Amino acid sequence: MDILLAGIVGGSTYALLAVGVSLIFGVSNIVNFAQGSVFAAGGMLGWFFAEVLGWQLWAVLLGVIVFTSLLGFVIYLIAVRPLRAAPGIAVLLATFAAGIIIDNTSQRVFGAETRRFPPLLERSNLELFGFRFGTIAIVIIGVAVVCVTVLAIVLAKTRVGRAIRATSQDAEAAAQMGIPVARIQAVSFVVASALGGVAGVLVGMYFSNVSPSMGFTAGIQAFAAATIGGLGSLPGAIVGGLVLGVAEAFGVALWGDSVRQLITFGALILVLWIRPNGILGRRSTTASEPMTGTFFGAGKPVRLNRWVAVGLIAAGALVPLIAGDYLLRTGALVWIYALFALSVTLAGGFAGQIVLGQAGALAIGAYTSALLVTQAGWDFWASFVAAGLVAAIFSVVITAPTWRLRGHYVSMATLATGAFIAALALNLGGITNGARGIFGIPRPTVFGLSVNSATGMYLLTFAILVLALLVVSGLGSSHLGRTWAAVREDEIAAAASGIHPAAYKSLAFGLGSVLAGFAGALYAAQVTFIEPSQFGISLSVLAVTIAILGGLRAPMGAIVGAVILVGIPELFRPLADWRLLFYGVVLLLLILLRPQGIWARSDRVLGRRRRRASVESEVVS
């Protein structure tokens, strides 16, 4: 009983955050990755008001609400509004970049240290069934319920509420009916961010401390809670939060803290399998959702002349002649990440499914290869092949029920799967050595010789990447590639022509996972030490970012993207403490300027220019 209560209080902290995630999704159909960062910023600011300035609770809350509302508006203005016409995934990545910027700004402003949040409310003055809790716990539950009730009344009774509901049902129709859709979306960001800020203060008080980096995990939990409850449903967010909180409390009390992630993502996967729209969610009324094929038309891949391609390969292979070892060591990492991102290109660019969990396949590959080489004494190349196969088999089996889902839900299911695999690696200590990790992984061998030098690793990874690139390009222009294109462009038409879309998506994903598994084997050999926490959600997002920024439709894009996204942080080394902040800024700028990818021509821009040209010619004549 006491554990149940602990779960309810813990779950209501998730619920408070999940309401914001759900609200934004409902109105704008956007998964807002910055929500957790707003939460953390609210917590840090609350600490500053309360501890440093010594404000009262009401003043702290008011100040944080004002600030985070503004922050939400700025996020909308900078990261969301400019991408109205871009693919949904670009917005997701933009909010992710905004999150990096917020986290690191807060870290620069308040310092990276964990801070004590002053107890403005009692934390242990009440007792029920032997569980001691405080006013703060009641307040958290109360605020969550009040917020949802007020929101529900606003949504049901007021003009703004009706406009919000209309927008969430069908934004285009709403716009035609004269509803200022953009303003309504802005309102949803402001309200959700204000809620996030309040959550930061309350949760900070409940746990008694806050830190600038607490947002990411909290954001993911909230996102899982919102999805479990039903994205877009506000009561669902509360129910989802409580269900998750209680499940975690019991799981953690029984089996320890390491099962927390297992439960979060396991529950998320189960819900998506059994009831994709969540416990309280309704089936979406709009037929086409973002992230499906129709939006990828925005950019066409740049075609490479054969001789240019040969020249590029030669240039890549000759880099060791002029570059130092540091550049080569980084270069090997770039090629590994490019290979990793190619797996996203296969599933996303070819079959039209954005997969957000490829770190899972990478992890399986890395562990398979590392274990076979260190424990079973296999040769690197045998383990390399096994890494690809095992990664593909695992990924395909785990995601098999996913492919009948559409749009966002596929991305979420794969995200959950990837995170679930990392959690498994932590919990299956008998096989993976758990949190201890695997030490001293040997470098690959070629003809019995160990490839230890920077040049060797560079050339090896480059050669594998080029091979993979050729195979993937070949696949793209093959019969199979055209079938994928059919599924991507119009799933219903493809199904009507006798193509089984789910099977083809699964095939693209499986082949992609082979590449991710290969990349994992190389990663293990490059880094020589692996442990579960290296394969988190951020790594999956990195793979997608590389693929999208490079140009999702072209295999070459993965390489361009990897060079930029691994290169920029290296280039920013002189910035020291500010490095990650600037990385976030550049990432956001790149997404804003090139949502269709760098390695792609933009039809949209061309069209506009042509239109402008014709207008000008009319004026002249």
Added chain:
Amino acid sequence: MRLSRPAVAIAGVAALALALSACASGAGSADTSGSVAEPVRFGVALPQTGDQAQYGEYFEQGFELALAQINDAGGVDGRDVELVYEDTQADPAQAASVAQKFVDDASILSVLGDFGTPATAAGSPIYQAAGLAQFAFSASASTVTDPGDYIFATWVSQEYEAPRLAEFAAEQGDKAAVFYHDTDWGLNTHGFFAEGAEDAGLEEVYATGYNPESTDFRPLLLAAQAADPEVIVLISYAADGALITAQARELGIDVPIVGISSIYNQQFVELAADAAEGVQTLSYFTPANPDEKVQAFIADFAAEYDVETPPDYAIRAYDALSVVVQAAEQAATAGELTRESLRDALAEGSDFDTILYGPITFADNRRVVDADQYALVIRDGAFELRD
């Protein structure tokens, strides 16, 4: 000419990159022009950004204080000492690149870092292959120096510390609830702790690993409470240890709490506030140590950073630089100061002065074997010697 937006963007990024590299090289040349002789340079691999950045901040506090004092005292062999910081975010993938960067820079004589075992271990094979000594002052795994004779570690092996903690806990009661990090460090420590507990007659009625980044420990504490422990043992860092302590007291669990040396940090008291009162720990460091050097260090640290007690991590960083500089001084006196002679000086030298452990000598496996610990208790918001 009308530029398209992408072109402007690319030009912008390129300009920024140029400006940055200009800054970097500018800063480098400005530093070297000051002294007559070339400075002695050491690399530091540490997390300056990302989730572990707070530990990087502690490191920099320790390093900067040591650096200022060393250079005020004339540096090494009349040459100024210079530190080159590289941010790894404590990410093993980046740590490998940074390692290669230091290896390529011939002026770097030794590298200090990284934070934690994963990032440290990812650099080790590269340092070893290149013959550049890695001074791992914040990696605790028992295998950390295995990659070879260029890897040194100062973290006392848990083999010695953990059983002592078990004895220490046994003084408080016979039945213990143990909380340990679900990391390489936590698992190892708990393993040795469990062996020690058997010898000390301490029964582990509850033991659980946890993710150091978790915030809600109530479910774990409730499960621990059900096992009716007489003492709670924290194999924790300061921030998460404080959280467990605070939440335990809120739940009404009022048995004694003892923690391993890494909870020794004023942050523990700040975060746990009243709940911290009475918590005990075994520490290598105590502000009450009458040693002149230790007292001078505490005074200097307080003058520089306005904190009463220096954090454990800052002390480790301070010691790391001062040991490497002492070895460099010996190498320079004996002959030419090179990467190799510095490594030999570290391996062969004895009784290097440190604040944390007192004089240390590296064992055959290039680790610090053992050192004395003090029993401390938190009273009135400060760590005091327990009598």
